[in-house]
Every structure is written in C-alpha cells, then in structure tokens.
Amino acid sequence: MAFNLPGFKNPVPVNIKVGNITEGELLRFRAFNDWQKTLKASLDLQQDPDHPFHKAPYELKSIEIQSVDWFAKNTDRAFVGFVKLEADVRNEEGKSLPGIAFLRGMSVAMLMILRPSDSKTERWVIMTEQPRIPAGSLRFLEIPAGMMDDHKTFSGAAAKEIKEETGLTVHEHDLQDLTSLALKNAENLESLQYGMYPSPGGQDESIRIFLWEKVMDRQEIVGLTGRLSGKRASSEMITIRILPYEQLWEVGARDAKTLAAWSLYEALKRSRRLSNTKTW
C-alpha cells in the first residue's frame, strides 16, 4: 500500500510494508504526525542562507513503514503504540542521512521528592521497579514514567501503582516542568520538543521531566518507607520503592530518566530557578 504524504512541496510516497495498519490509522498516530511535522519544519529551515546545509539542502524523498505494534489489541481500545520506519532523506549531491526511526511519541517522567517537615535538607524519592524485557531485566529501577491524561493528571501503570501504594496522585498544578525550565531559555535552533531525547539517533521519543516536591509529616514518610521496603507483593508487575535522595544518581544510574532528572533538578536548584516547595 502506498500513498503520498500531504504537506510537502514534492510528493513523499509512503510505502506501508505491513498488513496491520492503514493509511488513515498511520496519519492518526500522533507520534507519526508530530515526527513528520517536526522534520518538515527542520528541513524548511535550510532555506535560510545561514543554515549549514543551505547550498545543498536535504529533502525527504520517501518513507517505508516496516513494523507496527498495537497496544490493547483485540479490544475496542486498541491503539497504535510503535511504528518502525525508514525515511529516505538525501540532497542533490546524493548524500543521504541515516533515516531509521522507531516512533513512539512523547511521554513524561516524574521526579517525586518527599521532604519531612522537620528537616530542611532531608529528601526521599519515589521510584518504580518493574520488568523491562528489552533490557533483559525483571527488576529495572526508574523514576516513574507515564503520560498526562485528559484531566491533566499523571497516568499509566506506574501512576496507578503509586496511587494504590501511597495514596498520592500527581496533578499538573503541583508540577514544575524541569525540561521546559531548562530549554525555554536555551538557544533553540529548531522547533524540537521541550523534552529529553533518550536516543535521538534511532527514536523520536522525547520525555518531559517534571518535579513534584512535597513537604509531609515525618510520620507519614516513615510509614510509607516501612510499607514500601518490605518484600515485594508477589506478582505485582510494578513495585514502588522509596530511596534517600543522596543515593539517587548512583542507584538510578542505569536509568537515563533518573540521571537526566537529577541533573536538571540539581542545576536548576543551584542557579535558583526552582520555586519553593509546597507544604501540605
């Protein structure tokens, strides 16, 4: 199946090599839509005489869709999760750019910090531990990841487990957007997302990293720590853990989101660009 991607000056044929997605479904897949819009905007910037590629600009020639993964398959909530494609991007000199992309879209990660009300410096961090088959692990430690839902609330499997285990929900009005705070004053040459890109060479994924910092009674934090440090409830896929903040960068050193969140939090804090913590 092939069709031309709308919106480009010269036709961009899209060749769908798999049988499990239609043209309509692909165009409605938000990640694909965002990616092709962003790429087009970046390609258009080459028209600027100061652009490094102005003399021999690159052009998107064609796209091949190679693999599609659906989530919640066989239900009426089924939706496209991942699309793997190869884009042919080249200039008139025949130079081409690596065009393999694994599209999965944007997500969010939360640096959830709890501070006991009787200490100015003590901090604890909420972490998730879960199987990550791509990493070959059944116990991969990360800061919580997920999505923001239509009610501006952190949602997804991790958010659900956090609510069950700790009673805490994360709402937009309690958040500081660390990636945005960092990037909005940076030199943004192109219109890329205000997010951290884990693997820009092969994936479109960008992650907005938020800070959720709350002061709580020490008793409550002690209670939480006690509940969460026991043996994992058998067969729960995600386990919630709580960690002293000082250990975060070491114990979380395998997780790109954790190191990124730590960097942004520490750097923004040191340059005094973070608002003060709320108190319950």
Place this chain on the structure above:
Amino acid sequence: MSTFTLPDTDVSIKLVDGLTKEQLLEFPAFKNWIKTLQSNLSLQASDPSHEFHKSPYSLKHIQIQAIDRFGPRIGFMKIHATVTNSEGEFLPGAIFLRGASVGMLVVLQPDDLPENSQEEKYVLLTVQPRIAAGGLQFVELPAGMVDKGTFNGTAAREIEEELGLKIPADELINLSELAIPAREEGKTEICPRAMFPSAGGCDEFVPIFLHEKRIPRKQLAEWTGKLTGLREEGEKITLKLVRLEDLWLEGARDAKALAAWALYDGLKRSGKL
C-alpha cells in the same frame, strides 16, 4: 519466512525474509539480550523470594519483524518477544534491538591552572542531523563505539579531523562503572553497568566514558576559534565547545549529556573521581 526453535530451549523464533537462523544467532545484540534475559528469568525459579516465583514468566516466542543492514552487517532489528506466565499475563515485548554504544565526555582544561582546579573546563559536543528526532542540528554528547583500543565512529572521526585529537581506550575512565558497583547488595540479576536510554522499548545501553585532558591554553584557544569559525559547507557533523558547568543546559535534550553531567558531578562530589 521460517520458524525454528532456539537451541536448548522451548522458544520458537519466526524469521523474516532475508534473515537466516545463523545470522540471527550471531547478531551480537540478539546474543547478549537473550543471554541476559534467560539468566534473569531463571532467577524466578531458583529464588523462592523472587516476586514472580509463584507464577514465573517465561519466554515463549520471538517474532522478528524487520531488520536494517549496514552493508552486509545487521545494524538494527525490530522484534516482538512473547513473555507470559501461567495466569495469562504478558509483559510488554516490543523491542528495537540495536546493542550497545558509548557516550564520550571529553573535558579539556588549560594546563596552566593548578592540578586540582575545577576552573575553565570545557566539553566537546556534536551537532548533527538526527532524522528520528526530526532535527538537522541536534546537539549531543559525542557517541560511538569503543573497539580495537580506541573511540570510533562518526563523532570520533570528526574530533580527530578537526582537532587532531585521538582518544585511546587506555586514557578513558568508565563513569558508569564507577557509579554502578560490580557487586550490588541484595542484587542477583545480571545487567550491564551502563545507562539504558529507553529500557521500555530498546535494548540499547550506553556506558559513559570520560577523557579528561589538560592542554596548552593557546591550543584550547585555537580549537575554540576553529570550531566557531566558518565551517566546510554542508559537513554533516560539526563540533562545539561549551563550559562544563553549562553542559546540562547546552545538552538539555540529550540523555547522554545529562547523564554525563550527573555522573561527573556526583563522582567528583563523592570523591570517587
């Protein structure tokens, strides 16, 4: 398209056209991933306190969906692994398989400063097209491979071409391994001591290396001038020098840059570096 059983297991594997069983089993990323996964799956049975001991997950089937070759060599693979337990629960198994790479934190400092000065440190960054991210000027920590004794790849080549700087393996410090101990308390899983950019969908792991060099102030000034001057038209990858304390900001979109800043800062403050 053919199906075969992974030797010494009950795992069925369905190939795609253009990929043979031998090629798959020799693909380093696949070999490493399956070895790690099987080892960690086996802990469920052998450890009665394992959270999944009662209903252990097992790998049933792998579907190869797409492969990308660089010449004859397999570069990337897209696969789906069926991992399920006796209660019919499945673990997410869509995987973009590409193996490991490295991030290189190159720190330069004028050599007329005292030995333990933290002043005037600069970091090399790359600027290049990243089609997956939709950008033509994406700023990152240099990425590549460490093999045959040196840092290799496009970024390494550019660093050598522009600055004449070669980065030998014996002048590298593995920051990830400094932060992540070989023997971790209470931990029995095997897992590479490296940063995983996207463990929910990709096997990729990236150890962050440090190459710190003191150079004559004049040379640093020359390099800075060279990199900010007019560049050869249309060169795909270019370099820039930024202050170390600004790395988190200049590289705020790049997982490798943020990871390197975190590890360098953390290890320095804890005295491990």
